[in-house]
Amino acid sequence: MAVKKRFAKRFWGMGTAGLVCLLAVSTTGCSSADPGSAGNAGERTAPLTKSEDLHLPIEKYLFSNAETVRLEKGRFALIGKCLRRLGLGHGIESPGPAPGPRNVMERRYGISDLGEAKVNGYRLGDTGTPPPRSLAAQLDSLSGAEKTQLTSALHGEADPASAGQGGLRVNGVPVPVGGCAGEATGRIAGGTTGHTGPSEVARRTNFESFDASRSDARVVRALGSWSRCMKEKGYAYPDPLAAMSDPAFQGKSPTPKERDVAQADIRCKRSTNLIGIWFDVEAALQKSMIEKKGPDFSAALKAKNGQLARAASALGDR
Amino acid sequence: MNRILSSVAAALGAALLVPALATSAQAATCSSGTFCLYYNSGLGGSRLTLNNSVSDLAGYKFTTDGAGEGQYVKNNAASAWNKTLCPVTVYFRSNYGGPWDSFGYNQSGNLVNTYNENASVEFARTSCG
Structure with a gap:
């Protein structure tokens, strides 16, 4: 176990500098991205084919897809609990896997996966993950009265001014301010921010x-x-x-020309080392920006970890 | 919520062209099951309601009463509200490229990575609402 851990640390330690080093044929230095890394380019075994395999320093302060899933599962556990309190046992179906970008690097400098470009041009491929039933569809399957009841309970929409003050009730139970969704968000967020997800300083720096x-x-x-x-x-x-x-690449499906351009794009990225250079520059910029706002980023990390801890405990005592 | 958005607006300072807040919560409300982009910060002004991913917002206009009504949405939105169950992501460039802002269920806020640089909107990679 200890060996594995050390290996993992070493592997990820060279994740920024090591990968960039190999890419950075013409850039100004491999050590700038991560001076703490013990790795060197010679240790790397697999060639970099996708920009999403690179990791910017800011990602630590944002939420990965996996972290977003954990956060949302905790939030939906609390929403479900709240709905049951209001006598709405059927509740709503909670979301499946996070369907968004794989990480901040995936298409940050455009596309980088030649295999995908050959098939999809510039478009996103279908991940094949079955979607959870949409909220709109779930609401549409209810009667008018049930629909009103559920949206009131979820969002406290009917009368925001009196919500939680005895004004808005569902099955005789007062709806919390902002509805069950607002209440759950507040509990996961903790502190005073009132919102879940990454801190403003992390989003801005990104x-x-x-x-x-x-x-x-x-x-x-x-x-x-x-x-x-x-x-x-x-x-x-x-x-x-x-x-x-390019407006020519926005139709329903990619044309042969779009596929050609997308592949040329990636081949030119590789021959010019564009992604390696750009990433190296941006990683160094972020590192310095994060250092300049040390206390803010410490607070951002603390807030993030707090949200994840509260989400985990919400899941635990459903 | 307004207080939070105001402080965000203040923090962004000069980057915001019109840090106006919604005149009332009701006027700004985004319907359950949809995703809304707003012309102004703090869920203010006219909005566009979306139900699906849009790889290029060219041609879309803000539709409701309020500041910005009738104006193009592409590279012209300041805030967003996600009333769908899954994360919705706003991108800097068309075809879901560049930096992005992502909003979970019932999350709202000003665009930071895509403020007035919003070109595409991604719902789930498979359909999700």
């Missing part, structure tokens, strides 16, 4: 580093190289996000 990276000289040069590479293949785009935003 964008500020991206924004700043776009005008970094190394990124500008790499984007220029990528753009020239695309031009040689007959496509004119200033950057990969512009390519994926």
Whole structure:
């Protein structure tokens, strides 16, 4: 077990610097992204094929998909408990796996998975996960009165001003302020923020580093190289996000041309090391931004861990 | 909620063009089972209601009464409210590219990664409401 743990730590320790090192043929230094790493490029065995395999420093302060699932399961456990208190035993079906982006890196600099691009062009592939029944569908299956009762209980919508003060009741029981959803969110959030999910400082930094990276000289040069590479293949785009935003690629299904452009995009990313350079620059920017706001980020991490702990205990005493 | 959104607005400072708050909670309410994008911060102004993913918001307009009514939604929204059960994600660029803001069930707030840079909206990768 201890060996495994150490290995895992070592593996992830080189996750940023090590991976970037291999990618960063022309960038300014491998150690800048993670000076604490003991790894070196020679230890790496698998080639990087997807940008989602890279991890920015900010991800620690945001919620991964798995963490979002844990958070939401806890929140829905509390919502279910609240609905039962209001005599609405049928409740609502809670969400399945988080269906959003795999992580902040997945399509941050555009696409990077050549296999997917060959099939889907710039589009998202279907993950094949069956969706939970939508809230709209669940509400539509109820009678008018039941629907009103459930939305009142969930959201406390009927009369927000008097909710919880004896005004809004379901089955004679007072509806909490903000409904069961509001109550559950408040309990998981804890403290004074009143909302679940990442702290504002983490969300803002996630964008500020991206924004700043776009005008970094190394990124500008790499984007220029990528753009020239695309031009040689007959496509004119200033950057990969512009390519994926091409109005010609927004129809119902990808055209052969879209698939060609998407593959050229990734091949040019690889030959110019665009993702490696961009990631390296942004990781260094984030590291410095996080260091400058040390106490804020400590608080952000504490808030995140608190939410996850409260979600876990909510699941435990359903 | 308004207090929280105001403090967010204050924190963002100059990045916000119109930090106006909704005139009333009722006017800003997003229907259960849908996702709403708002023209102003703090769930203010006109809104667009969505039921499914949109890979490019080009052509969509804010539809309800209020500031921004009739204006294009793409790269022009300031806040969002998710009244679907699954996370909904707003992206910086079309085809779900770039940084993003994600909202869980009944979560609302100002756009941070996609403030006035909102080009696509992703519901579940399979349909989810």
